[in-house]
């Protein structure tokens with residue numbers, strides 16, 4: 001069975017830069033003989049973590065929403081790519097909610113690698129500092145999950161004008177994961 005890579009996009013905007021980057025990634029993963037699955041959290045009903053800590057004992061969240069399906073998809077994958085637009089110099093709120101809701105699988109994530117793709121309108125690469133640092137710290141909390149890399153795409157307002165070197169960086173990630 002070939003390796004399975006799950007791409008989770010957290011951009012609410014369809015036809016935007018994140019969607020284009022995820023399209024390129026998905027295509028390259030498939031070209032390299034691996035399985036690609038794509039989810040957009042905006043298609044699902046995912047509530048924020050309530051901080052009740054029940055999952056620390058039971059291993060399951062008490063909330064009955066779509067996060068159960070997302071967690072199952074994550075645990076069934078070999079690698080997970082998290083894709084987020086930069087919103088106010090941080091990851092999207094959707095991505096933060098998603099990461100918080102993975103609390104039940106901290107220590108039993110299932111997937112071995114995780115990667116991060118982010119896009120913003122600013123030209124300055126420092127716009128990614130907070131989001132990239134937050135993602136790295138998150139991976140440390142997952143214990144056994146390795147950082148499979150990151151692709152940060154500045155000046156990405158127009159999905160048709162994403163520079164070729166950034167598209168190539170996404171393809172490289174797809175090959176190397």
Ligand SMILES: Cc1cc2nc3c(=O)[nH]c(=O)nc-3n(C[C@H](O)[C@H](O)[C@H](O)COP(=O)(O)O)c2cc1C
Nearest residue numbers: 011013016017018085086087088089120121122156
């Ligand atoms: C609420 C909001 C906040 C944003 N904040 C930033 C920001 O702090 N820095 C930046 O460079 N771009 C910011 N942007 C622009 C997006 O990061 C950029 O357009 C990105 O490409 C969006 O991804 P999408 O094309 O998939 O929607 C913001 C956009 C929105 C909607």
